[in-house]
Every structure is written in structure tokens, then in C-alpha cells.
Amino acid sequence: MYIKKTTPEASVAHLSSEIEGSVQGHRDGHGFVIRDDGEGDIYIPPNEMRAVLHKDRVRVRIVRQDRRGRPEGRVVEIIERPVQPIIGRLLQESGVWLVAPEDKRYGQDVLIPKGATGAAKPGQVVVVELTEPPALFGQPVGRITEVLGEVDDPGMEIEIAVRKYGVPHEFSAECLAQARELPDKVRAQDKKRRVDLTDVPLVTIDGEDARDFDDAVYCEPAKVGRGKGWRLLVAIADVSHYVETGSAIDIDAYDRATSVYFPRRVIPMLPEKLSNGLCSLNPEVERLCMVCDMLVTAKGEVHAYQFYPAVMFSHARFTYTEVAAILANTRGPEASKRKDRVKDLLNLHDVYRALLIARQQRGAVDFETTETQIICDENGRIEKIVPRTRNDAHKLIEEAMLAANVCSADFIAQGGQPGLFRVHEGPTPEKQEILRGYLKAMAVGMTIGDNPHPSEFQAIAEATKDRPDAQQIHTMLLRSMQQAIYTPVNSGHFGLAFQAYTHFTSPIRRYPDLLVHRVIKAILGKSKYKLPALPTPGEAHAKLAKRLAARVAAPGTK
Template sequence: QVLGEFGDPGMATDIALHNFGIPHEWPEGVEAEATAFGDQVTDGMKQGRKDLRDLPLVTIDGADARDFDDAVFARRQRKGWRLVVAIADVSSYVRPGLALDVEAQERATSVYFPNRVVPMLPEALSNGLCSLKPAEDRLCLACDMTVDEQGKVTRSRFVAAVMHSQARLTYDQVWKHLQGEALPFQDERPGVTESLNDLYALYQVLRKARRQRGAIDFESQEVTFLFNEEGTVTDLAPTQRNDAHKLIEECMILANVEAARFLRESKLPVPFRVHAPPPVLKLESLTEFLRIHGLRPGWSETPTPRDFDRIVAQVRGREDEKLIMAVLLRSQSLAAYRPDNGGHFGLALDAYTHFTSPIRRYPDLLVHRAIHHLIRRGERQDFPYDEAQMDRLCEACSHRSRRAEEAERDVHERLKCLYLAQHIGMSFTGMVSGVTSFGLFVELDHGAISGLVHVTSLPNDYYHFDPVRHRLQGERSGRSYQLADRMTVRVRDVNVTERKIDFEPISG
């Protein structure tokens, strides 16, 4: 199949959709089912629900987001906070047996490419009726919590509700507000301002509780792609994260934990999000790697999340921080959906699930169906899934989630190649991120782009490869190259088809 030229705008995404078999066209009847609900919540749908429309709930998302899954509200109380996390009630529209549900199950997740989103649900729902848009009545499933001064949830309940978002805020707007800048509507909606301030105070407590339980605090190393009007990559920049991102993250984790606790007690077959401890083989090579880099692992046999978090704290600010973080991440097990709760190692939690993103993740939709069943006091035999079905669904969702991640990574690598193809002959600084018998992998400081310095490009010598110390050493000169060495390299060649970049050393 001929898709087009490699350099064509959007072609990297088209290739990934084709190569990874990601569904991106709606089968007949799916969009019709989505639009049949209309664009407003009917009075009939609001019946029997808790009315949260007077609560100053707001959404906080990226500037270009359009599918608003979650809204938050906090209020300081005498001994802690009331926190409400309201999530789009997708399950009241997408029901088992509908063509909508069959296709959502097939996709299992929305796929986010730099210049395109392939949604799990048609836009009439994902960006329309289910999205928690400002100044619109919307159905939600809310987790209403009381949190004490130590960040512990002392009471929680789940309610089917109707809400009315009072503002669509961006992370940057909230961060600027928390630093003292006024919101554009601050005088008209004082409840929103008060809630944001209380949310931030609660966030400080939740972060402290996170550190105390020893959750691993990996920093994001994502890259943002910048495009011109024609859709060509013009630059790359580190994705910026501030406390507004982390505030929402902590609120979502808290709601997910409460959902897992609620469901674990019910004994219904549901998808838990399970992250196992690192496998033994990976630990052995990681331990040796850390020792070579002057770090003492704190474990003897079985590491705890706290052991990893201590290492993360030790390397923060070091020149080789990014490299060590990447190696720590690669040593982790892959998280997966399982019908049996196995806890979450990275977050240092006994039980965890995904509740907060049903617009873009099918397991969250399954969790919502279970919660609705429980708050309606439904009979076990009336729940639409048995253990065997849930086991198959968990396996399929795990597979499709990994497929989406691989497709996203594939597009990122192709776009990086297309960007560097415009800069053949130019020099960049970077760090040695991998050493093999045939050369050095260097990750550029700019855009985290990785390429190969082939051993034949190094100064003329016979190089011995030391796999334990991750080093190449020249036999005659004694010159050595090893992990974390700084290098200046020139872009020699780019093969977009194979996603390969060749560098040649200038210095280092």
C-alpha cells in the first residue's frame, strides 16, 4: 500500500496507524449512535442524580485539550479538606451491546500523536456531550472525599451527579494564579479562586504524603514538537510541567485509589492497574550500573519503591541525571490491567485502578460500570461481566495500551529524524547514552534525539568493548568512551525509513 512520501505532513502518523494496525475509521453506525444523544443533557438523564451544579468545579488541562474528563473542587474544613473529583459519566451513554461500545473496546484507548488524536469515542461524545465543557450541564460520576491534615482520606463516597463546570482553565493559567497573577474572571467567580487556593494547599499535603510512603518521583522527559502551518516539524522543546500539572495528578491518584478500595471490597470482576516490582534479572544489571556511577542501591534482595525514590533524589541536578533516570525507568516492570489486584509498586500503593479518564481509556469505562452497579445496589448476577470475560478484557486493554505507546514512540522517532534531516552537517552537544561493540549512542541535549557514532567514526584505533563498565577503549591510544561522557557530534546521515541517525564526533 502506497501511503505517500516520507516527508509529507502527517505521513509519520499515517505510517504508524498502518504498521501498528490502529483502528482510525468509524465502522457504520458508530457515529450515528453518538450523535443520536444530541448535544445537551436531557432532563430525563438528570433525574435521580445528586445536583453539584452550584459547586465551583473547574477543569484544568493543557491549552490544546478538547476532551475534558475531569473536574475538581476543594474546600478547607476544620480538620482537613473536602475534595470532589468529578469524572465525565461516559458509561451512561456508552452501554454494553451498542456499536459504540464494541468499537471503544476494539480501540481500548485514544492515541495521542503530536499533530493528531485518534479518539476512542466519536467526537460527538469525546469533545461534545461527555466532555465537561464550561457553562454546560454534564453528567458525571463524582468521588466526594474528606482528606485529613496528613493527606489521608478519612471518608469517601461515589455519586452519580449532574455538574456545571464554572471554568475551563489551563495548567499555565492556574500556575500563574498560584504565583499571584489574577484570573481573568476572578471578581465574578470568587468560589473558583478560593477552591484553587484550597486545592494547592491540599496538594502540598498530598505531595508530602506521597514522599512519606516512598512513591517513586520520576520526572517527565517528554518532548513537545513544534510545527509550521504546512505541518512540518520546525523545532523540539522539553515539555514543561509545573505544580498545576502535579496538583491534578495527585487529585486523580487519590480518586483512583478510592475507586480501587471501593471495588476491592465489592468482589466484582474489575480491572485493577497493577505494577509489579522490577524483575530480578533487570535488578542485577541495574545494581552494577548504579555502582559504576557512584550510587549505592539501598536494597539487599528485594527493593522497595522508597529505595528507588532515594536514588532519584540523589541524582537530581547531576549532569548524568537524564541517563540514570532513563535506566531506572527501563528497569521497571510494565504496568498492566489485571482482574486480580496486585498493588502498584511505582506509586507505593496496595491497590490501584484507573477511574479518571473514561473518555480516552476503556478500563476506566469498565470501572465506572462497576461503580454504577454498586451505588445502584445491583445484584451480582446482573453485572455484565464474569471473571473470565474480565480477564480477557484486561489482557486486550493491556495489549492495546502498549500498542498505542509503541505507535506514539514510532511517530516521535520519525519526526525527530525528519527534523534532523533538515540539519545534516550541523553540530550538536549530547551525552553518551549507550555503548556497544559497534559504537556509541549519543542523545542530543536538543530534543532528546538519539543517534549512533559508529566505531569506525572514532579516532583511528582498535577499540575493546567492556560490557560491565559500558566502555570502549582504544588499544594503542588508551582513549576511552563510556556512558555519560559529553560529546559534540555532527549530523552525518539520517534514514527516515529505518528511523536511524548517524553522527560523527567533533570532540569529547
């Protein structure tokens, strides 16, 4: 008896409806459409890819299944072609100028008319703007808008990455003009209605290559209630004093959202006059700050806190390496150079140990993941990649910042104002199941419950830290959790085991922290902070809108 075979075309006839998504090219010439609805990708053959470009938004129709059983599509419409530069090398072949894209997912060289090469020379890395889109029987045409230099120039990979990923790296003329108008130092009028902390020996502790100093710390023993404890001051650069809501500097900062760090180069969120100068808590100069002033018990619990604007004077600029050496040997050469500050550092270390006890009591997750540091030679080329070791000085600052961030979240929540929280929700049921299966397969001998607490993850991490595959297990534990997000709706921080958490401590390099400062100031001033009508970041906003739309879809729909 023979069974009639159904053709691939017939088996997917019901899938011929049109689907929207984004094109992702492949270096071999074919591509895929990443569907907006989150369903499986659609394969686009090379002949269809000739008329579209990587990142185009398209509408496709599924026409068949390929030999691997993947749905194959035909592009019926290009909905949107993002305004994006193409970076590549300028070449001349048989008298014809063309640019070979650095990102091979584009799949086609761009033709450059003779009058559109500008000052570029053959072999140089250039930025191209398309003037004619590709077609089934014609290559894309463009003009050179920027010459980046020779392919082996120091730092060229950074120049390419900045443009390839659309990192805003040029401040607007209005922003730079406004920055030039700012003073070079703290003026008498800026100190009004501020607490004078210039006699308090606040210090900064950062990496050797740090240039922007957001935070300074000081600690001294204090009576807390009926017991012993500490007074811990965390002073944070008062960026909001200089960057007014809706100003030119604010608009550029909002567009950038964060500073971006590369080896040997930083693309700052704020103009350098602010990020490295007026706002940076540089040593031995007066600076404006916002202070979180805390009383911490011997058990590491924050008994009381207050926020206030102040003027400070950084008494020293320490590095993590230097502080770790002083804490390890208070009679060593590093300590002898900083005799006046050793006692303060020991107080900071004492309060850190108390905060660490509280962290362990909460059951917060603390994986010992290995961070890396890129070491470059004098020409800016990568020489080696080495592990970055976290010492007690790193952890000391981390715990002090966590304490200030928790107080900030509590202050906003109690103030009853809309604010921004850093929310980290627990793992989804699906990810829990995957993790349980993985732990069983790896013979860990421990698992997580149906409604897991962060302490369960920490217990597994502790139990497996000496295994040869500890790094892999800890990575899987981390990946089972959801990503932390910024949201005005507080639902706690799972990983840190806090009921409320936000970011307050890095307003020079993180826009959410700047917003948090404004909300705190509004509460202190008994006014209401209202988010201004700022420009909307395109791609990030579109992705967020899609994600939120998917979350509020009707029950039973995908």
C-alpha cells in the first residue's frame, strides 16, 4: 500500500498570511526575519536578500518549508529602513569605488559614485550613508560621510563599535554651549541652604584608571539606640544642581542614558566639564553633593537615615588596591603614607563586616563570578585579558552603596511620589524547571523549591564553589533569574533580597540615578517632581513597547 506524500508547499499553505519582523542577515548571503510576535524565525533565501538589508523591518509571506523543515519566506514589503550608517573599507576594483561592510551580515558591497568618495583613500575605514537602496538586480549606492582612518590605527575597533551600535558620541552644540557657561568651581551662591561637610574627612575609593568620581564615604563609631554601631556617610555628586530638567545637557544625557566604557576610552553621559570636573568628587576641592547619612547597628541593619544637600571636600583619592593593602597591613608602606586616614578606613571595614552579616541573614545572592580587565599597550592594541580580582575594598564600597540605594528607595516609597525603582523579579516557572533539570543532571544534590528564596540560590552557590565546574553552575544559576529593570512600580529586588531598591549612587554616569536625585530633592522640598517631555529613544523605546504589549496581551493569546 502506498501513502501519498504531502508536498512542503501544501503542508504550510495555511501559513501564507503576512508576518512582520526585522531582517537579520547572514555572512553566507541568506537571512532570517525575527518575528515581532516572538514565534520561530523565517528563513529568507539569498535571492530574496538582495533587495533588503540587515536590520530592515519587513512584511513577509511564508511560501514553503526548506529541506530542514524551516519556514521559508518571501519579502512582500519593506516597512521601514532604519537610518543607519554602514561602516566598511573603501576599495577600488576595475575603476569602480565600493565599500565592503565591516559587518558581513549586510551581504552586499555598497557602490560609491566618483564624486561621493570625499577625502577618503583606498583601504581606509569609512562611514557610508545610503543614497539608493538595494534592488533584486542592483547593488546599494551610497556616499562617504566620514573617514575614520586606517584599519590598523590604534583604537579603530572602538570607533567602529561606537558607530555600528549607534552609541551617541557627539554632544549637541546647545549642550556644549550650556556646559561652557557653567562655573569652573563651586561658588558662594551654590552653598546656600546646604550642610557644610568640608571638615568631615570624606574620601573616594575607585579603580586606578577612574576619572569620574561619583561617590565619597566616611564612617565613625556611634551609639545606635542602646548599643554600639556606626554613622556611615555616603556623599554622591549633586549632578541635578547643574543639570536642570529639560535643559540641553539633560536632553543629551537622557539620549545617552549611561556613560559607555571602552579600554582606554570613555564616552561620557555628561560633557567633560561636568563628568571629570565640576561634578566629579576630585581630591582637595569643594564639591556639591547629596548625602545619605545612616546609623548602622552592630548587626548591619540601618537603624535610621536622612538625606540632605551638602558641600564636601574630598580629603583623599584612594584606589581599591591601596585600601586593600592598608586593611591587610596597617603598619605597611601604604598605611604609613596615609597615617591620618587609616583609622577611618578601619571604621569603614568594620561597618562593611556588619553589613555583610546582614546580607547573609537576608539570604542575598552573591556569586563569585570572574570579571575581566583588558590591558592595552601604548598603541591602544589589546595586549592581554586578565581576571579582575575583587578585594575587600571593592566589597566595602559595594555594601556602602547598596545601603544608600536601599535608603533612597525607602525614602521615595515613604514620600509617596512617583519614582524609579530597580526591580529584579524571581525566576519564572519555566526557568525554575530548566534549572531543576540542570542541577539534577549535574548531580549537585540540591535543588530549589516551588517558590524559591534567594537564599536557596546562595546555598547552592556556596555548596558548589569548590567544584571544577563551579563557574558553569553559577552561570546557570544567574541565567535562571530574570533581568533587573527600571520601573515606577516597586516589586522588590530578588537577588539582593530587598523589599525596595533603586540606583542613587552614580548620577554622573547613569541617568536613572539623576532622576532619583530629583525625586529625593522634590520630597525634601515638599514639592512634586514631574518627568519632562523629553525626546524618546527610538530603538530602546520600540523594544520596550513591544515587550510591554506582549505582557498585557489578552489571556490565551501570544
